Amino acid sequence: MKNAVGRDIPEEILQATGKDVFRGSHAMDGKEFRRDGARVKPVINSEGSKLLPSIKDALLKCEIKDGMTLSFHHHFREGDKVLNMVMEEVHKLGIKNITICASSMGSQNNPIVYMIDDGTITNIQSSGVRGEIGKAISEGRLQGLAIMRSHGGRVRAIESGETHIDIAFIGAPTADEYGNLNANGGKANCGVLSYSAPDALYADKVVAITDCLVPFPNWPHQISQIYVDYVVVVDEIGDPSKIATGAAKPTSDQRKLLMASYCTEVVKRTPYFKDGFSYQTGVGGASIASTISLADVMRERNIHMSFGVGGITKPMCQLLEEGLARTLVDTQDFDEYAIQSAATNPNHHYITAGEYADPFNKGAYVNKLDFVILAALEVDVHFNCNVVVGSNGVVSGAQGGHPDTAAGAKCTIVITPILQGRIPSVCTDVTTVTTPGEDVDVVITDYGIAINPKRQDLIDALKDSGLPLKSIEELRDIAYAMTGEPERVQFGERVVGIIEARDGSIMDVVREIKPFQFAD
């Protein structure tokens, strides 16, 4: 059955998942649902401590068994040690058929790829998957299905009960013995615990894993004792120096600086750029460069940001310090500067993943965004974006907050160089749709800028700007003229994963890769 972005979703996948096809970003607006409820064992006893001597003890106390769903957060990104550590213990107990519900996974999880092959892990739900796990999924080695969800979509899945977490594991930079958890003040800090907030609320069992036990009560805390069953102390939960790996450095790449200057020129000409505007940007070099150049315009015009959202990086913190941003609301820190700011700056605030981006609550921060500056692996002539499946057909990226912020922001800008390596970024049809074109307003490349035709207001605002405005088809043609029209990636028949829309419907499917076969 074809969905609202023209993708044909196989009947057997709709049946197997019980899901509907994607019917548009706002199809579920105002459609009542009932929130899920965790199964809780009350702690009335005033004597108990929640400390347990090991992860194994916690698994046994939580009555781990085959088929359970275990959840994890990825605030330590490539420095995370908790997911692997827990899964090693699950594996030692001989448990099979586990569903992992992680806020994201990456190459830090390469060491547990063998658990896919031996049936310990049979389903994966994540924002995305990089590294060996992504390869295993794309090679069809996961027995079940991979579900790729946005950060907001993950909260929706959990609170609606679609994903019921049996045991949530929360790596906590500090914890007290009664389970008050914080992201700062420990040996290894990650700034915020936002992605764990829905897990704490909706999981039956919640296990905190820390390497820094502090006296009760741990203040401030981001996760409350009332949601935590057990606390385990280990040697090391994460390596914060690996949080910023490969991201968030100021760029000197002329192509990126050009796109950044285009972005600033676009932003400052829209009606939303006025005192009190709100703003989110990613961690790509061009995004960060555009934040820095936008700051010059803000100083010049005495315009202040009411709040910045993120995904926070050093340049955003510097806007806050300078007073150009009044507040930062933070669901993830992308560098150690941002972690330090989250811990110390009174105007740098922790928000939960639900507050950030959940499409099913009574209104998330993304709904209040004026601008979001995003990247993409591919954008097509329908303005659909792909941020998950690489040009080789392998799952190697993550939805993150891309579809959430794109849907919420009044002006969604996607920056991408017209070629990524030798592959066109602007194309006729993206390999896999992750963010629908209806939510993408402006595409900025190093060869010109395309505005979504449905945004006549933005076209009017920019038509006399002198900027190199082009149609999205013209951008595609420029790309194809340089590389030739690329052959499409060839996939096998088996569906190995789905790209879930924010509201839980199916945006696209991901199929097994197969060796490329040339036409006769």
Place this chain on the structure above:
Amino acid sequence: MKNAVGRDIPEEILQATGKDVFRGSHAMDGKEFRRDGARVKPVINSEGSKLLPSIKDALLKCEIKDGMTLSFHHHFREGDKVLNMVMEEVHKLGIKNITICASSMGSQNNPIVYMIDDGTITNIQSSGVRGEIGKAISEGRLQGLAIMRSHGGRVRAIESGETHIDIAFIGAPTADEYGNLNANGGKANCGVLSYSAPDALYADKVVAITDCLVPFPNWPHQISQIYVDYVVVVDEIGDPSKIATGAAKPTSDQRKLLMASYCTEVVKRTPYFKDGFSYQTGVGGASIASTISLADVMRERNIHMSFGVGGITKPMCQLLEEGLARTLVDTQDFDEYAIQSAATNPNHHYITAGEYADPFNKGAYVNKLDFVILAALEVDVHFNCNVVVGSNGVVSGAQGGHPDTAAGAKCTIVITPILQGRIPSVCTDVTTVTTPGEDVDVVITDYGIAINPKRQDLIDALKDSGLPLKSIEELRDIAYAMTGEPERVQFGERVVGIIEARDGSIMDVVREIKPFQFAD
């Protein structure tokens, strides 16, 4: 059927309520239940504001109808204006058969007593009820049943789904147009919004009522936008000067000062009085005096409180300022000094009513209490306390956190003068049991101190103290010797209310009052 405190609970009440009899304070420890889930209408739309022009509009948007359950908080105590204001609009719409689920009600609600008589309000769930509403209940004028719950018990009722709130109304000292609410920074502040936290989480619809709209995003906030459907601005939500009415003044009453000194002598001789101890006290003159005299011992011995809980008053804030208390965790402010402290002292922390006292979550602060100092209208020879039904048989008090803290604290001390007016406070059987004797360790009167026989450890710790230790029966006898044994209050047959235990079982029933009849 007789319960664990010997009260006979009529079968028809067990059947009508579906409740069990009270089987002991820890009977439900570890008994799994499933949390309730609110019915939510997602707000995906990025255009909407949540502002509505009037309470009537909010009622209509929430589809108010006969038989609904509406909830309210009482942080403004006698200065609250929101409950009456909302109910007047409900009444104007001709709605009938409303259940009010309030964290407490008092004489500020006298103006709406006519709504009991005309069937607008047919059920009341509250910590307690003072004034005209209490009188109406005791006179049998409420068509349904009054349920008196502790602050922790209220959270349990809501999260377990026993009470499903259709519309929660939250009087908010500040709000932004998207529903981020705070208790400070407005025209009329109340320090914390703790009692509203479960309402926000579990009510289908949540309406914020404010008299101070602030720019988005309102930071810090205690209730998040993700739980709020609508925001209404009114002229005045409350009068903070009436929060402290009749409470919390330092006493010069020699009888109270004597009991306070007894209390300090008891506390300092227990093994729990050491650096890092935790402490809660009420607002009675003797309680406050004992906090002040305990501080002298703390200074002398260089002992610090790790955290104080409350129900916060000025003397507790002064302990914090002096560094004698490291932290205050706050669910209610009893004077304007405490409100100011909550707004400004970084070690004075907001906690939710669930974090404070809920017996059904994974561990509340009351479980971590070393000492709680409480008052009571009556204590009997089984150490049972009554804090709800006055000596005339009329509902005129509130459970508050009494049963919660008594159950949680390692040392629960009840201070009461041996006579209240001309009525004995220590008696053979309390009129109505609100806190079970198993949770009361020490009773301090102006005529001596009784220790619960099951606490041999405390008896040993105090036996050589020189304090006037007596058995509870001796204290009763002293009281009766002064007044004679009082005739018991005479009730009619009809059960007009129940005293609910923390875990939802029935501790006692409250019957209709009737004119006193002398024996022939």
